[in-house]
Amino acid sequence: MRAGSAQVLMAMIWRDLRLAMRRRGQLAHPLLFLTLITVLFPLALGPDPKQLGAIAVGIIWVGALVAVTMTLSDLYRSDRDDGWLEQLMVSGHPMVLVAIGRSFSHWLTTGLPLLLLTPLFASFLNMPEQLLSTLLLSLLLGTPTLSLIGNIVAALTVGIGRSGFLVGLLVLPLYVPVLLFAAGAVNAQAGGLSPDAHLLMLAAIATLAATLTPWATAAALRTSLSSN
Amino acid sequence: MRAGSAQVLMAMIWRDLRLAMRRRGQLAHPLLFLTLITVLFPLALGPDPKQLGAIAVGIIWVGALVAVTMTLSDLYRSDRDDGWLEQLMVSGHPMVLVAIGRSFSHWLTTGLPLLLLTPLFASFLNMPEQLLSTLLLSLLLGTPTLSLIGNIVAALTVGIGRSGFLVGLLVLPLYVPVLLFAAGAVNAQAGGLSPDAHLLMLAAIATLAATLTPWATAAALRTSLSSN
Amino acid sequence: MTPTRRRRLLIVLSIIVGAGLATTLVVFALKENMLFFYRPAEVAQGLAPVDTAFRMGGMVVDGSVVRADDSLAVQFDLTDYQETITVQYEGILPDLFREGQGIIAQGKLSTQGVERPVFEASEVLAKHDETYMPPEVADALEQSKAARGETTP
Amino acid sequence: MANKQKKNPIVLFIHKTGSPEYFYKLSGRFLPWLIAITTILTAWGLYQALYVVPPDYQQSESYRILFIHVPSAWMSMFIYAAMAVMAFIALVWRIKVAEICAMASAPIGAAFTFITLCTGALWGKPMWGAYWVWDARMTSELVLLFIYLGIIALYRSIDDRRAAARVASIMALVGLVNLPIIHYSVEWWTTLHQGQTIRLTGPSSIDASMLPPLIIMAVATKTYFIAAMLANARNMLIEQDRNKSWVRRLIGDAP
Amino acid sequence: MTCALIEAIQIEHERNGLPIYQAVSFRIEAGQALLIEGGNGVGKTTLLRQLAGILPTRSGRVLFDGSELDEQLANARSQLLYLGHRLGITDDLSCQENARLWQKLWGRQANQDIVRSLQSVGLMGYEQSRAADLSAGQRKRLALSRLLLCPARLWLLDEPYSNLDADGLALVNRMLASYLERGGAAILTSHGTFDPGLRGVQRLVMRAA
Amino acid sequence: MTCALIEAIQIEHERNGLPIYQAVSFRIEAGQALLIEGGNGVGKTTLLRQLAGILPTRSGRVLFDGSELDEQLANARSQLLYLGHRLGITDDLSCQENARLWQKLWGRQANQDIVRSLQSVGLMGYEQSRAADLSAGQRKRLALSRLLLCPARLWLLDEPYSNLDADGLALVNRMLASYLERGGAAILTSHGTFDPGLRGVQRLVMRAA
Ligand code: HEM
Ligand SMILES: Nc1ncnc2c1ncn2[C@@H]1O[C@H](COP(=O)(O)OP(=O)(O)OP(=O)(O)O)[C@@H](O)[C@H]1O
Ligand SMILES: Nc1ncnc2c1ncn2[C@@H]1O[C@H](COP(=O)(O)OP(=O)(O)OP(=O)(O)O)[C@@H](O)[C@H]1O
Ligand SMILES: [Mg+2]
Ligand SMILES: [Mg+2]
DSSP: OOOHHHHHHHHHHHHHHHHHHTTTTTTTTHHHHHHHHHHHHHHOOOOHHHHHHHHHHHHHHHHHOOOOOHEEEEEEEEHHHHHHHHHHHHSSOHHHHHHHHHHHHHHHHHHHHEEEEEEHHHHHHOGGGGGGGHHHHHHHHHHHHHHHHHHHHHHHTSSSOOOOHHHHHHHHHHHHHHHHHHHHHHHHHHTTSSOOOHHHHHHHHHHHHHHHHHHHHHHHHHHTTTTT | OOOHHHHHHHHHHHHHHHHHHHHHTTHHHHHHHHHHHHHHHHHHHHHHHHHHHHHHHHHHHHHHHHHHHHHTTTHHHHHHHTTTHHHHTTTTHHHHHHHHHHHHHHHHTTTHHHHHHHHHHHTTTOOGGGGHHEEEEEHHHHHHHHHHHHHHHHHTTTSSOOHHHHHHHHHHHHHHHHHHHHHHHHHHHHTTTHHHHHHHHHHHHHHHHHHHHHHHHHHHHHHHHHTO | HHHHHHHHHHHHHHHHHHHHHHHHHHHHHHSSSSEEEEEHHHHHHSSSSSSSSSEEEEEEEOOOOOOOSSSSSEEEEEOOOOOOOOEESOOOOOOOOOTTTTTEEEEEOTTTTTTTTTTEEEEEEEEOSSSBHHHHHHHHHHHHHHHHTTTOO | OHHHOOOOOOHHHHHHHTTTHHHHHHHHHHHHHHHHHHHHHHHHHHHHHISSSSTTTTTTGGGGHHHHHHHHHHHHHHHHHHHHHHHHHHHHHHOOOHHHHHHHHHHHHHHHHHHHHHHHHHHHHOOOHHHHOOOOOHHHHHHHHHHHHHHHHHHHHHHSSSHHHHHHHHHHHHHHGGHHHHHHHHHHHHSSSSSOOSSSOOOOOGGGGGGHHHHHHHHHHHHHHHHHHHHHHHHHHHHHHTTEEEHHHHHOOOO | SOOOOOEEEEEEEEEEEEEBOEEEEEEOOTTEEEEEEOOOTTSSHHHHHTTTSSSSSSSSEEEETTTGGGGGGGHHTTTTEEEOOOOOOOSSSSSSHHHHHHHHHHHHOTTHHHHHHHTTTOOOOOOBBBBGGGGGGHHHHOOOOHHHSSSOEEEEEESTTTOOHHHHHHHHHHHHHHHHHHEEEHHHHOSSSSSSTTEEEEEEEOBBB | OSSSSEEEEOOOOOETTTBBOEEEEEEEOOOEEEEEEETTTTSHHHHHHTTTTTTTOOOSSSTTTTEESGGHHHHHHEEEEEESSSSSOOOOOOOOHHHHHHHHHHHOOOOOOOOHHHHHHOOOOOOTTBBBGGHHHHHHHHHHHHHSOOOSSSESSSSSSTTTTTTHHHHHHHHHHHHHHHTOOOEEOOOOSSSSOOEEEEEEEBBBE
């Protein structure tokens, strides 16, 4: 009588996407944030195009990290406050479905839009054009990992009010490898090296994250919910 | 029989500080955030100390902006959710007291700690030492403005759930002048010019903000609250 | 197989596949060079970037160190026993900096006006190996090696 | 209930030491000894390190900081691993003592990590010419410090002690990926940080005359860790179980 | 005194141009209470929030002490206490700290000390507990203690009986009775599952528009 | 069948080492209901959350269909519906969308379509309204519709009567009666201000530890 796993997953993703549409502009938020960062940095540094171009990759990747991080503290919060997570837990469906569904919809609403608008930011920051494809590839391989790891931390802190910065503290160290390899790939390309090694590492991290993090997220959700 | 304005203000600031203590570690949060940013940038850029030193001011100021911005969406939220703001509104005390009190306690718990730890960040990022005093002065004059302006935006968005990025979008443009003059001051110093003109502008902005923003914040609070 | 058993099997399988795939990718990745780190030979062959800062590592050539009298400027040659590149630096050198010592220099290549590229270092770091021993032991080792006709690396 | 008797001896052992009262009494007996051993070993090790062992052929006297740097670097990683093992036990068998021991380890590990970073930086200035360089070894060690701090902060921000410990335990397991990165970073990437000197298997590249203080300090830091962890854990246990009968009995017994 | 403490004349509320409930009028003097009844979603909460000045009243008039509410909002507000669905409790403060804060902001009712008030709403032993750790009914009781601690001429209470046990219901009635006797006035909503059994209570049944 | 649907044997709950309530035991079979009573803060909500498997039960045993709850948590959960103080309503979805989502996740009760269920809980005309815009009582009604829409062998209801008007109370009683008749079982808390007036209802009075 109960729905199968695939159906449940679909229903949950459907809900997330519908909510993202309803809460108008939520989709646009990480984008706006990155836009502002790319605007603020030139202002703070003074517009030396060469200097700017040299640090463009850094700005875009650090910006993306921070943008994703900022979405995390709200990722499960409202579901917890209105009792929806509690209901999911009592539903008997495996929590790992919740974790997978939310990771996926989170990427769709943050990583993907960032990826799509990156060419614009890059040209704004005078990034040399031949680096664009590598940058995009690094984002394609890196942002899913950000969503997957971010979900663990969001789940761990779901029982804590005002968790914004705790989330940052917990998640950014875990994001360091992604950042290193992603920026490393583009910098290697810029220095005339092959970016392949870095990209392969990114892919490896993504695969590992995809297989392991949902379990951690599910466990974290169960534990956090039973804490009060 | 009712308490006078000064007493009410004291009571509200007392509450904010006490809550900041209770929610342990909340005080440390903007600091941790800036720490992480100062760690992430060198990682993303590759370890060229000269390049790093040149953009250190930019990183610290943009980091401070973002750190302050991230605190804003929670600034009035929990007070609204638990009905405390509603109570303050019905109390008949002028809303501007709420605005002043919150701006002040916000600066005490974000701007001030940032200011105190900046020497550490600066040396971490290889910033030339002779710039430090100007950087500190710019933070001293600039961060109160960030808190004051941030309060308006936090008040405007208090009725909106998941407002994190909307807050960022609204507030960062308002922060641009502060950023320009603050970074300008340090950059002028670095270029061998006098930073005084920029610092005076910062002081002017701060004075203006201190006199005007509390009224705007109070009006924003009243409007947001009566919208549902 | 009961549904729970089948689910468990699926879970274990997917984790094994995922971990395996990840390891393969890592193995491939580690085969490639991931760093901006060049030896003098590579620099001489023109493999190093021109505008970007990178690191160069090697040994300080015996007798090549020239210090300026009035400033902290210093010039020396760096070798990997195949090629030699001249390095210019202004600043305080680490304690371990001496002739015959391994160092890592961070900086950019300058090709202006010289036929051989000169490396302008913004930072010179000493890289020592993982060997620790008392000076007498080092001397003794030196002598016995010399007796056998070897040179210290 | 019949199947409970068939549990394997390891689980049985875990359950036995997992009884708070048993743990409290047992650890109370060990603690004075551990403290004594730690004090003696530390004094002896430092004396050896500073006055007895010969200077290095390259670094001469300043290499003596090695005898603090290396043992604490080992401990920063060892404690993390120990904490993760206890966290795993806590999550799987839900044993309170394991939860508490894991959480009691975190601040000690963070302290050792901090010492490693500081001594490394102080050592780096004269040897390499820089306090800090963003190489893989140093970055990953810094990340370790942040992970420790994150675990501590997470544990403190949840009210229910047991739930807090379980949540923080999950984080501890997640952070485990960082350990191999720290250790192998010097092999995988060309780091400024030197490679491995001391090997458990095969010859070490440190002269035998320099080894004693290192070994003494390595043992001393381990006993210190066990002592500090037990002391922490005992306090936390008493605090959490203050309304339990065994604590009441304990306090009642006390003169 | 000929003018009522609070008087509503044909007030309405509309949301996006649609009226929510049929216009209501009433008039309450010191010592009187008004019980607002009506089915779920009929507009009781909305009306109470209008009277507290949280929601605007765009048609009809509300008079406080004989003059327009809008023109002396701050004055009127300083004389009333409002208890809504959201209780106005600060979760991370203890019960006692919450109470002390209320006293500072709303003034101190003569002869009321905090510990005694908390005891009389049944929170003895919870003075130092974090408010977040209270049960649903205990939170309600804590919020009710504000009525004891702070002086006011008018109480606006939205479903004061909900979540309370039998003992709690009696408590609310006792509080109301003694307040009215002392010359206070109260407007409260309830679903009629419990009859306050007070003298001098007017009833107003609201109807959806 | 000799074993009960759900049976609790001397269960307790402790928070940071302190027991919350005095150990309770009960046993319920299909067609029976258990009414949990007790003053504010006595532990009713806590007990219900334990039975739903949200909070852990560390001393005492809970048996579901005769075997330990802990060992078949997923199975037990798939057979019960829980309605807590937090209703599990998604604010930004309409009533209908909420209901559709529940059907997808908890399965569809035979012969129940969404519009009819919403009507029978009194939300006719609100199908397309955003759930956030409902009044307190209307939200409760929306949450109750989950009981009609989704099949289950056991209902766990925390204060199902609160915030409802007289009509709403009758609705809950009707729902309960027909559910028990169809062989369902229910555990509910209430403050005794309203007597469900059902047959076969056990009562359990909880006491603070
Ligand atoms: C802030 C800078 C530094 C950090 C974060 C750091 C970190 C570490 C860590 C984590 C280890 C343990 C590695 C393992 O067991 O896998 C280690 C070992 C060691 N470090 Fe450092 N270190 C720093 C600077 C230095 C410096 C400047 C020196 C010497 C010039 C040095 C010499 C050593 C030695 C000799 C070992 C033992 C190697 C072995 O046999 O495994 N370190 N360091
Ligand atoms: N997170 C918590 N931390 C500490 N104590 C708590 C927590 N939650 C509840 N309590 C305490 O546990 C006891 C039981 O609470 P519970 O919510 O189960 O009561 P209840 O019977 O549902 O009360 P009510 O009728 O008021 O809803 C209360 O005394 C409360 O103060
Ligand atoms: N923000 C809103 N937007 C649109 N409609 C709303 C909003 N808030 C409430 N409503 C509608 O206004 C009506 C009145 O709501 P109100 O909360 O005043 O009812 P109530 O009488 O307090 O009901 P209850 O007894 O259930 O608490 C309801 O029909 C509700 O659906
Ligand atoms: Mg209402
Ligand atoms: Mg309850």
